[in-house]
Amino acid sequence: MGFFDKLFRRKKVMQEKKIFLEREDSQLSQIATTEKQRGMVIVNHLSVDDAVAERLLERVIAFDVETTGLSAKSNRIIEIGAVLFENGEESKRYSTLVDAGVNVPPTVTAINHITNEMLLKAPREKFVYPEFLAFLGDALEGKTMLCAHNARFDMDFLSETLMRLGYDATISCVDTLALSRKMLKLRSNKLNTVAQYFGIENEQAHHAVADAEVCGKILQELLKLKKEQQKQYMQYLEESSLDEEEMETCAYIQKIIADHEGDLEFLGFSKNKKGYIDVIFISSVFKIKFMKKRKYILAEKRFFQNSDLEIEPCSKTEGTEAYVRVFFQNPFQLENVAESIWHIYKEHYDKEMYSLAMGYLTREDAVCIIKSLHTLSVYDVAKLLQRASEREEERLWKEKETERIAAEQQKEREKKAEEKKKAKEEKKAKEEKKAEEKKNVSAGRKSLGRPVLQMTDDLVIVARYESIAEAIRETGINSKSIRDAAKGVQKHAGGYVWKYEDEQQL
Template sequence: MSILGFFKKNANLATQVEKETMAEIPVQRGTAISKRIELDFRNESSIRNCYVSFDVETTGLSPISDRIVEIGATIFQNGIVQRVFSSLVNPGISISQSASAVNHITNSMLNSAPSEKEVYSQLVDFLGDALCGGIVMCAHNAKFDFDFLCNTLSRLGFNANIEYIDTLSLSRKYLHGLENYKQSTVENYFGLTNPSSHRAASDAENCGHILYRLLDVASESLEIEKRQIEQSKPNLQELEVCAFIQNVIFQKGGDTKLLRFRKNSSGYVDVCCLYTFLKVKFAKKGAYILIRSNCPATENYVTELCTQSEGGTDYIRVYFSSPFDLEPLSEYIYKAFFNCYESMEEYASYSNYRRREIENSIRFMCALTNEEVSSLLNEIKEHNYAPITISVANERQISCDDVVIHAVYNRVPLSEIRNADNWDKGFKMGFPHWEKGEDERKKGNLVLAIELFDKARLNGYAAPALYTSYALAYRQLKDYSNEIVILDEGIARMPDQASAWSARRTKAISLLFAQQEKERIAAEKLKRQAEKVAQKETAVSVPKKPRGRAILQMDDSGNVIKEFDSIAAAVQEVGVSSKSIRDAANGVQKRAGGYHWMYKT
């Protein structure tokens, strides 16, 4: 054996002894986890300010059985490279030929590379705050890289809580029309060159440049997103009610971590736990919460029927002044939350993907901390709330008995509908007509739309959408009689829709009543005007009765010279004052104007 062979053999033995010695000293496993976050208007600025791009090359695809053979990491500040970390890693296992063919890293290169313990000690120092979520990291197809990193850190006894952004997902979201979204394709899109593709350091640095350019591309969308989120945030008055509701749930032991609030486009504040379980609205009439109509705790409240969009006859509006007025509904509020929470947990239990989906769906909604809830509740106590002044509980409800329903239409009777016993065929034959009709309704061609709905119905299309479309078209035409009749038919055919349609039907009856009242008042007004005209015409045809008493003009012998209808008529002809004639007629004086005067008896 040569001297060189002797030293080589002894070196191998020493390495083997070192491995056996280390194997005898168990390393306490660490806990390293990673979490993908979404880019939004709230984190865009901090990410732009500082982030760490990352890439690994591995012996294979399994983060458990395979190992990292090369690490690349780059710290960026405002898109400019600040520091770079790059190292091969001797993982203690061989690299597969397929992996080596991609990254061109060979076993001979790894044999001379530093050990995992040495490399990861340096990497942990380099990453710093990124390992506790203080700085966001990024990678392309990032789950692959961070699954490998976290598994290795945990195995070596390190703890980490990493937050990362995936440039692959961002590219798919903001870059449209690319052939694919591989890193090399995205590099070409942004005009980036990569002299050492599939090597960790070069790929990591280019990934960092890609992220910064994606931030620029996304900026306009993020600004729009910001405005939409601000518009959906409840105002202070609404947040006070939200705080009361959250406090009720918390005091009864509910988990409020995923409780959220948002103001929708119709002005309602949705109280959500993935799904909406309560709605509150501050309307001109007053503030109210929507509660199921079978809730017994609403007896002492001012209540009102709901509209179709609010839940129909299954729900009622419960009016309140102060949020504390809702205290009697606490049990109802908690039960509604509990049922919703259980539904959310059931949905999330199927996969981690669904749980992440839940987190993403609520991330733009308003959340209240315990401190914010306490502060808002204290503000409520400081307010002097005006009492409820509306009185809707005793309002008379308009019914069909109060209106005349006169519906004129061309629909065939139900007995003549085709495919009535074959729903699938009815759908196939009728749906295209309904679809065309709905397009025409949205364009404002209401008469044509109704004709198409009639064809859809004739051919056997029987779905809630058809009757809803009918009702919408008739409402736009202000043909409330037909709306009521078609809704009656829909309720009879599909009783499960009765709650929503009954509310719409009630509204249509009220509108028809108002319409007919208006017509009645207009008809009465015309009648009175006609009567006045007739009275005037009658007054013209009848001679006017003379005003005053008739008076006789006589000579000294008592002969009547002339008879006048009144003293005024005598004055006008004779020219004697009315006082003189009146005095002569009353015996105050003998003559007036040389004549005797006497009232005609």
């Protein structure tokens, strides 16, 4: 190192020492003059529900600061960047370095590349913050929301600075770091990592306004993703919706658990594509199946050894031999297996709580799971069970009414059958009587036939017949010949003279 290099280096060190001392004196003087006029700033850190998401899509200010350290109490903001987004697009921005009257440590300069020399040319706090607050506008009243990546850090510095300078404000903000952790499940959720995930470039990392812009763009992408997830979730809820009878059964199961003072925090219900209803505490406890005429619980057989309800083996697609179907007709019949249901739930609950305690599962994960399920409040349970009771009473009344109507119909059928039988017998009697009368008439007619005489040519009677029919039977002579001979058409029939007896007597 040459003489002039040593000289310039010594001069630079002396300048930095002078700047540091000047900033220390200025900081002490500033703190002394502003402590007595400290303001009040309230910061509301909001979770992004549907209502908040709609407001953020309309208007939001993305915000970022560079500071001299990590403590909002002892360090200062040395750069502010803010970008206003309206309807998802950048509307305007604010960016400035801030001379806060303090020294910038070399370790900070190495990160954000802000030097003490740069801050000598920057405006002082008393000039910066009136301009910045004008940019924020109604955000100071909590109307327009702010967003930041790791918002608690940025908002701690902003609120502390405003209070130190004597300003009052109520600010609402959201954290894109927390939101990305919740929605993306990346290994790292640093600003630039999340930006890369969405294909957003940040050419000036650790430059406040550039980071604010990237933060705002990340928020827009997260909101779009949330909207799509909400759409998919609503579709899922529609497809997995439970009808009233299914909800009544779920309500009775929840009542059984509540009666045993069980924990209901992460209890919910879900219906899968195959129509099985899952009773869930973080994960599936057991399943319920509603068929057209029958309902059953699908669970391990060991819990139902002494059940009063009908039990049969499950199908091969439902599980192993260790699982059975436990049939029930209405929710109230589950009281017969209440202890079994409670023991299944308690054993499952203990396993899941162990997973939470060991860190295999986080409470945040459990909260996410419960948000995707159908859950029931105490009021819901009471209302559903009241409806189930009314439904059961209605079913019993209909059953009795059906039995009454069936009995009446059976009685009516028996009456009609008896009447039909009687009518048939009467008809048969009439037909028999008519046949008898016809027979009698026929017999009468036969008895009224004209006797005929068989004679020789000398009119000597050979034989007498009651009728021509009898003569035919006895003699075998043609009936026409006998009649013609009797009428005098011809003289003989079979070699004999024939005369009707009544005519012969004349």
